[in-house]
Amino acid sequence: MFMKIFLLLIVAVALLIMFVIGIYNSLVGLRNRVANAWSQINVQLKRRHDLIPNLIETAKGYMQHERGTLEAVTNARSQAMGAKSVAESAKAEGMLGRALSKFLVTVEAYPDLKANQNFLALQEELASTENKIAFSRQAYNDEVLFYNNKIQMFPSNVVAGMFSFAKRDFFEIEDSAEKSVPKVSFGN
């Protein structure tokens, strides 16, 4: 009799441990997905920084009278690249985004520049990168929502508390101008 209860207890404990291991592993998986989504954003931001020098270089010859607009973009870029903290970087990237959209609006007034194949290719790359930044932020927020839900819901919240899985913050855009993706137009 005693043996039977003892065996039953062992089985119960073993099942419980396996259950906890399963939840723990899924939490780790989700946390890694969040981290991956975050690094995706940074990959795209890096790509934006890499594209700008070429774009400005190509535009320079055509836009002598727009020195201010070009410099604003270059300055915002170097500020964004030199940002130390996440908050600082978010602010600088927002500024860069606005400078870029202003630049791309100005471009509309230069038909010669818009006929330049090289510039058109760069413009398409930049537009795509802007979209990718927006989509990867959206994807990051989706992952964070899923991960936070898992941490707060029973029974996974117990396991999350035991191994101190911390809630992640959403990517919020503080400025309303930044909320819409910069307008890049493709006149043909």
Place this chain on the structure above:
Amino acid sequence: MAVVLGTLGWVIGMAASPDPMAGVFGLVIALIVWMILAMVSFTGGDAILLASSKAVPVTKDMHPQLFNVVEEMAIAAQLPVPKVYVINDPAPNAFATGRSPQSASIAVTAGLLGRLNRDELQGVIGHEMSHILHRDILFVTVAGVMLGAITLIAEVFLRGMFYSSMGRRYSSRGKGSGQAQAIMLLIAIVAAILAPIMATLLYFALSRKREYLADAGSARLTRYPEGLACALEKISQNTVPLSVANKVTAPMYIVNPLQKEGMKLSDLTSTHPPISERIKILRSMSGASFIDYSDAFKKTTKLTAPIPSSALTAEKPVSVRGSSSPQTSATAKSQQRSIGDIMFKTNGFSFVNCSCGLKMKIPPNFTASQVKCPRCGQVLPIS
């Protein structure tokens, strides 16, 4: 559909022999036929489909915008970037294939690339990406193969009947069982005629549901339902049917490639929901989430949207973004020209622009490193 397949096998088996085991035997045969076809399509189905649609794999320099849009949608859906194919056909259409998101492919026609602007292309690619995300490709493959198996078995049986009845000599069998046999034979013939029709209707009904779901997914991924709505509008204005599509591959495409202009198909026999309805739903969405699509669907059709409730509960509001393409429409001539350019490029042609304004198309087997402009006589290097 599996029931239709099984019943067909059983009835044919029963008709072939009075032994009750024959029915089971027929059922097993039907399942084996299905399994063989399913195995073939799982291992090489996407390759077969792409080859039969004459899709050509393309690199990024062929059409950078297409590649960028595919990458954007892959990021939004958090899937690996699928392989990209172009079908050299002036009819605008697109499809996705592959048995898992890891081995998926997206194919678009040259006509689609030439007609749509960036936002519209994004809507279409978003639709295809949702098919990949929802594993619709797997569904289409399994169901499509089952439809194929049913059609095959029915066809073989009916033809067999036709030929064997011409030279048949009735053997001296017991009268009672002969009569039962004759009745069973009659049932089998009816079943063989009806089964493919029923299976087709079922297949089409399921396929229509999946199309709505992919539309909802596209709106959510792009956050811009208007893009897909405009794209569908443009595609529906097309009058050329897609020559590489057939009855079985039709449900794979974003719009039915076989439907001709002005031809009204009844709801039951269509693989796709009516385009006008799809556009209306997309345009009446107040946001870009599944919930918004579901609401818009209810408003437009007075029916419940074919979106699983699990997708609706785990949703937070998704706002619609602004347009990124100018609203100017290209002229028909320039569209035709860009479609032609894309088709030349897919065939391996390269382009050389002369300063006199002439654009030369260099065929892939042209080996010289320079070409002389036929209009102004300038000698230009081929890059």
